[in-house]
Amino acid sequence: MNKISYYPGCTLSNTAKNFDLSARESMKALGWELDELPRWNCCGTVYSLASDNLINHVAPIRLLVHTQELGRDKLTTLCSMCYHTLKMSNLMVQKDRDKLEKINFFTKDKDAEYKGRVEVLHLLEILKNDIGFANIKEKISRPLKGLKLASYYGCLLTRPKAAAIDDVEMPTIMGDLINSLGAQAVYDPCLTECCGSYHTVMDQEVVADKAERIISSAIKNGAEAIVTSCPLCFFNLDERQKNILEKTGKAYDLPILYFTQLLALGLGLGPEVCKFDLHHIDPRPLLKAKSII
Amino acid sequence: MANAPLNYTPVETNDTLQLSGDRIGDRIFLKIEELSGEKVFRCMQCGSCSAGCPMHDRMDIAPNQIWKLLQMGEHEKVKNSESIWACLSCFTCGVRCPKGIDLAKVMEAVRQLLVRKRLDRVDGNKIPKEILEEVPQIALISCLRKQSG
Numbered sequence A: 001m002n003k004i005s006y007y008p009g010c011t012l013s014n015t016a017k018n019f020d021l022s023a024r025e026s027m028k029a030l031g032w033e034l035d036e037l038p039r040w041n042c043c044g045t046v047y048s049l050a051s052d053n054l055i056n057h058v059a060p061i062r063l064l065v066h067t068q069e070l071g072r073d074k075l076t077t078l079c080s081m082c083y084h085t086l087k088m089s090n091l092m093v094q095k096d097r098d099k100l101e102k103i104n105f106f107t108k109d110k111d112a113e114y115k116g117r118v119e120v121l122h123l124l125e126i127l128k129n130d131i132g133f134a135n136i137k138e139k140i141s142r143p144l145k146g147l148k149l150a151s152y153y154g155c156l157l158t159r160p161k162a163a164a165i166d167d168v169e170m171p172t173i174m175g176d177l178i179n180s181l182g183a184q185a186v187y188d189p190c191l192t193e194c195c196g197s198y199h200t201v202m203d204q205e206v207v208a209d210k211a212e213r214i215i216s217s218a219i220k221n222g223a224e225a226i227v228t229s230c231p232l233c234f235f236n237l238d239e240r241q242k243n244i245l246e247k248t249g250k251a252y253d254l255p256i257l258y259f260t261q262l263l264a265l266g267l268g269l270g271p272e273v274c275k276f277d278l279h280h281i282d283p284r285p286l287l288k289a290k291s292i293i
Numbered sequence B: 001m002a003n004a005p006l007n008y009t010p011v012e013t014n015d016t017l018q019l020s021g022d023r024i025g026d027r028i029f030l031k032i033e034e035l036s037g038e039k040v041f042r043c044m045q046c047g048s049c050s051a052g053c054p055m056h057d058r059m060d061i062a063p064n065q066i067w068k069l070l071q072m073g074e075h076e077k078v079k080n081s082e083s084i085w086a087c088l089s090c091f092t093c094g095v096r097c098p099k100g101i102d103l104a105k106v107m108e109a110v111r112q113l114l115v116r117k118r119l120d121r122v123d124g125n126k127i128p129k130e131i132l133e134e135v136p137q138i139a140l141i142s143c144l145r146k147q148s149g
Helices: A017-029 A055-069 A080-095 A097-107 A123-131 A133-139 A173-180 A204-220 A231-238 A241-248 A259-266 A284-289 B027-036 B048-052 B063-071 B075-079 B092-096 B103-115 B129-134 B137-147
Strands: A002-007 A032-036 A074-077 A119-122 A148-151 A184-186 A225-228 A256-258
Touching: A017 A032, A017 A256, A017 A259, A055 A074, A055 A080, A055 A097, A074 A080, A074 A123, A080 A097, A080 A119, A080 A231, A080 B137, A119 A123, A123 A133, A123 A173, A123 A259, A133 A173, A148 A173, A173 A184, A173 A259, A204 A225, A204 A231, A204 A241, A225 A231, A225 A259, A231 A256, A231 B137, A256 A259, B027 B075, B027 B103, B048 B063, B048 B092, B063 B075, B063 B103, B075 B103, B092 B103, B103 B137
Parallel strands: A002 A032, A002 A074, A074 A119, A148 A184, A148 A225, A225 A256
Antiparallel strands: none
16 A cells, blocks of 8 residues: 555644545545654644745644655645645745755754655645546546536645646646546636635625635536535635525525545445535535435 | 726825835835845736736725835835735736736735734634634634734
């Protein structure tokens, strides 16, 4: 079995256990173990954009040090925000050795000096490049036939270009995965639009507006559910449908799914690894109607 | 403005901006350039940033106007704007900019000037309990990281 270091992050260990469990089990079914880092901390969730703010990069760099300590040169994560923070901080210290030296000096531990050689990968990149969508297709025992799905990438999987896992404006990686699972990927022009992100804390109305735009666009284009890779996008599109209903009286009831949940179902794993009880809009009626569960 | 195509509130429609050469390239301007790592005068006002911004309807000053005001030394107007807090660092403006400059970094620099003086937008102690229990951890951390010092 192949092993890769895995950083779950705070949200996948709490509110997004459906994302975490479905990923671990699907990868196991594909012959890969997501080997959780024995020690990990919060990555800070946002990459610090201020040039003098080195302290905020210490947390993500520590995670790369923990990976290095295991003798590994690759670290994977699932949450788009964690991926973006780790990837950007890594690129920053690889480009600017002076900043890397300062961060290493701050941690004051000779054995824990980051050498800058760990590669940060999103799980979608591993599925595409290391396993291959064609190989995944061969292992599908329960094709997700008849399911029309819109991929939603949000901001941080494809922007800025240095951190993008696919094309900046027209990514297809998630759509390609959906097609290899036997479902039908539907094009949705809002695929990389922002969902309102952290404004969900202080201004639910703006997030409801953004979510409605994304959801209604997906429905217009024939989607029966939206697929995402970010627990914050998931929350804003799923839970904020409640706020859309309160505000506009419109009940879209569009299920939101993580790509790993679909992968698990396609690989023949039971719905228990998908933890559908954590969803605000229950996807089970749709999946039952398509005879998937 | 009955025919305004977008929801922008134009800057200073009723009075004229009082420009002062002293403010162009002053200490605060240099600090914004230093923190952001961007050269403000590279902007040529094509408007691509405003055209793609998903938060434009929540901004009192459009993204391209932010660049223009900074070029004119009007950083006080930028500091007092709603736009800097509406910006979510989604990087749409940056990837579409033909001059390769990143407004998200400039917005962050201006926010940093404020939160480093304790002029926070969000007080973590005042977030309602039901919101704290509802939202994912990454939402809370990013909100506090972006909008408080």
